Amino acid sequence: MDANLNWIKAYVPDLNVSDQEFLDALTLSGTKGESFHRLDKNLDKIVVGQIDKIEPHPDADKLVICQVNIGSEMIQIVTGAKNMKEGDKVPVVLDGGRVAGGHDGSPNPEDGIKIKAGKLRGIPSQGMMCSIEELGSSKDFYPDAPEDGLYILPEDTEVGADAVDILGLHDTVFEFEVTSNRVDCYSILGIAREAAATFKLPFKAPEVKVEETSEKASDYISVEIKDKDLCSRYCARVVTDVKVEPSPEWMQRRLAANGVRPINNIVDITNYVMLEYGQPMHAFDLSTIAGNKIVVKRAKDGEKFVTLDGQERTLDSEVIMICDGEKEVAIGGIMGGENSMITESAKTVLFEAATFNGPNIRKSSKRVGLRTDASGFFEKGLDPNNAEDAINRACQLINELGCGKVTSGIVEEKSPIKPLNRIKFEPDRINKLLGTDIDTPTMLDIFAREELTYDEASNEIIIPSFRQDLIGMCDIAEEVARFYGYDKIPMTLPKNAPTTGKLTFKMTVEKTAREVAQFCGFSQAYGYSFESPKVFDKLLLPEDAPERKAIKISNPLGEDFSIMRTIPLNVILTSLATNYKRRNKDVKLYEIANVYLAKELPLTELPDERSQFVLGFYGEGDFFTMKGAVEEFLAQIGMDNDLEYDAKAGKVFLHPGRQAQISFKGEVIGYLGEVHPEVLDNYGIGTRAYIAVLDLPAIVPHANYNRVYTGIAKFPAVTRDISMVVPTEVTAGEIEKMIRQRGGKKLEKLELFDIYEGSQIDKGFKSMAYSLAFRDKEKTLADDEVNGAMKKILNGLESMNISLRS
C-alpha cells in the first residue's frame, strides 16, 4: 500500500515530522512502513524559466542557444531540445544544481546528475532546461509532457518560482505493509486516521456534500441484485452533461504519486476515490446501458465476455456479473466491459460503488485469470457503508471539477447492514492480559483518537463499521497496547510454578544418531521431503514395488517435487552425486528425515511418518566401514547384542553380493550395502558408494541408555588361536554363532584376525583365523577347562565341513 505524505497531510494538517519519524512512528503503532522515497530526491536549484529568445548555434546544427529569464536575471542555455518556442516556461536547473536522471529514461543514478555551467561546442551554457524524465518522473504520470523534449509548464506559471514545487514533487511516497485484518488501512484516509491517532493530532476527514439537480437518478436507472450472497450492496448515481477532459493538475499529481496514471476526469475520479476511500468504483457510459437497468447476477458456465482491456474471458456460474437489460457490462468487482467503457464522447455517466463477497472475488479473479486493483480491494471484504461514502465523494468531485451535473439520489439495493459492534469495556481484564497498569482515562483517550466511541451508560465501546477487525476484548486490548506503546509494556517472566524442560525420548535417540554419525566422520545433510517419481526408476524398483505407492501433491511445483518420499535414499545419493561432480574427495553424509507411507491411496487419513537415519559415503572405506558406523550407533543406544545381518536383504538398488538386512532380536531395523553400479550410473556417481538406512521407529522402542558396571577382570584370560579352511559359502556369522554356542559363558572374546582366499587354498574354500579369549571372573582358568571348550568348538566346526589348518 503506497501513500504520499502530501495527501495524508490534507487530512492531518498539523502533521509536521520528518519522513523517517513518520515511518518509524507508524511502524510502532502497527502500520508497518517498509520504505519511503522522496519525489524531489536529487532535485536541486530548479526554477521556472521563460525562454526569451532562441537562436541557432553557429557550429552545431542540432543545438540552439536560448536566452532564459529566471526571474532574477537572464541566463544563456544551449540545448538540443526542439519542442519549445519563445515565450515558453520550462523547468531550469541552474549551475551547481542537480537532476534525478537523464532524458532517455534509463535508470536514475543513486546521486542524480550534477549540472555545471560550461561550454557546448564553444558557446557558454549556464544551466539546463529539463524534461520530465530528468525530474525523475515520466509521461505516464505527466500526460501533458511531450514524447521527447522539455516539459512545458502552464502559461500562468510564475517565472523564478520553485519548479519542483509547481510540479508537485516536494512529496514523499511511503510504502506500507498493511495486515490483512486492516482493510480500512488500504486507503489514504485509513493511513491518515492511523497517523492522526499515532501523533495525537486532529483528523479532518473530507466533508462530503453533493449538489444535486432536480432530476432523479431513479428516472435514469434501476438496480436489482439477484445474487445477494455475492453482492451485498450496489449503489448507483447518475451524472448528466458530462464533459470528458483531463483532470486538474492537483488530482493528477496525487494519482501519479501513488503510481496511478491519469487518464481523464471521470476515470481519474473513480481512481482517486479508490485510493482515498479504499473503495473501487466503476463508471459506465449510460448510453451503452440497455433497458435503463442494472442487474447483478451470476454468470452462466462457459459464458464469454470481453473486458475493457480487449481480452476475451471465460466465466462460470460462481462469477458475479453486472448486467443491463440485455447483456453483461462488467465482471463484478474485477473489471468493466469493453462494451460500456467511458470514452471521450460520454455524455451521461453511471457511477457504481458496490460491496462484493471478498472470498468469491478472490476465487473468481483466480479462475478468470484477471487480478486488478479493484479485485485486490474487494477480496479483502469491504465495509458496505464505504460504498455510499465513496459514491457521494465521487459526485462531490464532479461538482468541484465542474465536469457534469449530479442527479438527485442514490439508486441502490442492499442486504441489511449489520448494526455497529459493541464491546464491553473491561479495563481490568485488558491490564491483566497485557501485564500493565494503564489507567482508564488513558484507554478512553486512545479509543477517542481512533474514533471508537465509549457509551458510558452501557459501559460499551461502539466500533465504527470500518473497523471490522475489532470483535472482542482481546482486539480492544491490542488497540490499547499499540497506542500506549508496545515498548512501554514491561518485560517479565511467567510467575507460574517451574516446569522441567526436556527432549522426547525419540529426539534423544536422534541426537545420539547425529553425534555418532559426526564422530564417525559423516556430515549432516538436509533435503526436501518431496521428489520426482523418476526416483523409483533411478533406484531400479520394479513397477509393482510397494515404494511406488507414494502420496501425490495435488498442486506441486513441478514433477520433480510431486510425490512425498517413501524411500529415503534420494537426498543422500543426489548429494553424493553433487559432491562427486564437484570433485570433492571422500564424502560422508547422513540425514535424519521422514518417509511418508500411505495406508491407502488416495490418502484419506494421515500417513505413517517414519524418521529414517540414512548414511552414505564414497571414497575411503568399504562395506565394513559403514557396518562399523551402524554398530557404533547401535552400541550407544544399548543395542549391540542380538544383531543379525542377513545377506538376503532383497534390495534391488544395492549390490546383490554386498547388502545386508539388519535385525535386532529378530525384528528388521534397517539395511546397508554397496550401491548397485547401475544406480551409481543413474545418479552420476563414478565410484563405489555405500549406504545404510536405519528405521528409527523400529529402533526407538528398544533403545536404552541403562548401563551397569560389571567390574574389571582380576584374573588373566587364556587365548587360543584357530586357523581353518572353510567352504566359501559358509559365512563368518555362521562360524561365530557356532563358536559362541559351543564356547560357553567363559568365552569372553572372539576376533577374526585373518581371512584369505587365493592360490594356497583349494578352490571353493577360504582360510579364516580367529583368536578366542576365555576368562573366569572368579579364578585363573586351568588349561584343561579351556581345552574342553575348544574341543566342543572344533567338533562343531567340523560338522560345518570346516577343517583346521595345520
Added chain:
Amino acid sequence: MIKEQLDKIRESALKQIGDTEGLDMLNDIRVNFLGKKGELTGILKSMKDVAPEDRPKVGQMVNEVREEIEKSLENTKKRLEAAVREAKLASETIDVTLPAKKNNVGHRHPNTITLEDVENVFIGMGYEVAEGPEVEKDYYNFEALNIPADHPAKDEQDTFYISGDLLLRTQTSSTQVHEMEKGKLPIKMIAPGRVFRADEVDATHSPSFHQIEGLVIDKDITFADLKGTLAEFAKEIFGEDVKVKFRPHHFPFTEPSAEMDVSCFKCGGKGCRFCKGEGWIEILGCGMVHPHVLEMSGIDPNEYTGFAFGLGLERIAVLKYEIDDMRLLYENDIRFLEQF
C-alpha cells in the same frame, strides 16, 4: 700415617670421580675404592695394627672419607643422568609447525546448530520439546487456528494440498492445537519442524523449510511475560547486548499480536548489509493466544491465557552464519558443511 693414607685415597677417588664422563665408569670407581677389595676397605682391614685407644678415631676418619666419596659418587651420577636425558630430549626435537594429523570428524548442519541452540535456551527455561505431523489435516493447520475456509491468510500461505482435507503443513503452529487438545495444562512447549509452502526455489526461498513454534498456556500469562521471555531468548541466541523491539502485527490465531525485531547482531544497530541499513532484523512473530483458538481446543479463555511464537530456523541460520544463498543449505556440498 693412616691419616696421610686416607687423604691420599680421598684425593685420588674424588679426582677420578671428577674426571668421569660415563655412568659405567662410576661403578668401577665405587668398586675400586669402596668394594670388598677396595682401597678404603683395605685400611679397615689394617685396623688390627692400630692401637686400641686410637681405633675409634681412625674408624671415624675412615667413615668420613667413605661418606665423602659416596656423596660425590651420588652427585656425579645424578649430573651424568641429567646430561644423558637432556641429550636424548634435544635429539628428539620436532618441527611443531608441521601439519596436524586430521581426525575425520563430521560436521553439524547450520540448521541443526541453530535448532540445538534454540532448544537449549527453552529447555533451560522449562519448555518441553514436542513434534507434530508434517502431513496435516486442514483443521489443525488452519481452522483451529482461526483461519476458516475463506480466510485470505489461507491463500497467502501457498499451501501444498494432497487430497480431501489433507495438506502439507504450512506452519508449525499446527502443533499448538495438538498440544492443547491433549487436555494437559499448563502447557510450556516448543515444537520444531519442517513446513512447506509453494515457493519456487531461489536464493531466499525454499518450498520446504523449518520453523520452531512456542506455546505457553497457564493462568495469568500476560503480554509482558511474552515480551520478557522472548527478550531473554534473544539475549541467549544473539548476545547479551542485543536489544529487542516489538511491533504490532496481525496473525489470525493471536491477539494482540507482534513481530519482534532484534538490534542487528552484526553491526550492533548502526546499519549494515545484513539489516539492510535499518539496524534491526525481524526475527519472529508472536502474540497472546486468541481466546477463540483456546475455546476451539477446549480451554476456557476466562480461566487461562497464553502466548505463542514462531520463528524460521533457516532465517536465523542464514543471518547468523552470513549464508548468502539459501540453496546452499539443501545442496549438501561438503565444502559448505565443513565450515560448521
